[in-house]
Amino acid sequence: MARLGLSVSPGFALLAAALYYIGGGAALAAFLTAALAHELGHMAAIYAVGAHIRRVRVTAAGPVIEYGGALTERQEAGVVAAGPAAGLLFAAGCFLTHAAYFQYAGCVAVLASAFNLLPVYPMDGGRLALYLLRLGMPERAAEITLRALGTGRRDGGGDRGRLPRHGRRRALDGGARKFSRSAVRRVLANCADLR
């Protein structure tokens, strides 16, 4: 069995400190437990399909799980779906209790799951949408449709590079940083168009 590496970046400590500063201990604890439930969902699914985790990096954009193994595309989609599913299951458990803190933690988990399910590659929702689209249409059409969903442009933002199909080395999560960077770029480009 491969040795599991874990690294925590200073950026994550900064993110945690910012959350604590803005929302206090309850917000930080709710965020951490929701993130933990999400990642444990991915991890359980990775082991359930016989794959293995290479490394877990905890970054300023949240945890990134690197894993490997011979997976079918369907198994891979299951691994991706398991994160948001675990987050929503955790939220349901929170709502079953009547403690104010857990109600709050449940709301955080629902919001985090909804964010992760946005149909933007390489976030979980984007990966799942790509898998589902590829079932019903040719590869290239699926990619353009996904980009159109993410960018709101019918041509999907033009002819960009291909999305990865199936690799030996894969990473889950951490797409939020790329997503927010491209969203900022898009807003700036639109502002420039207005001038």
Ligand SMILES: [Zn+2]
């Ligand atoms: Zn995820």
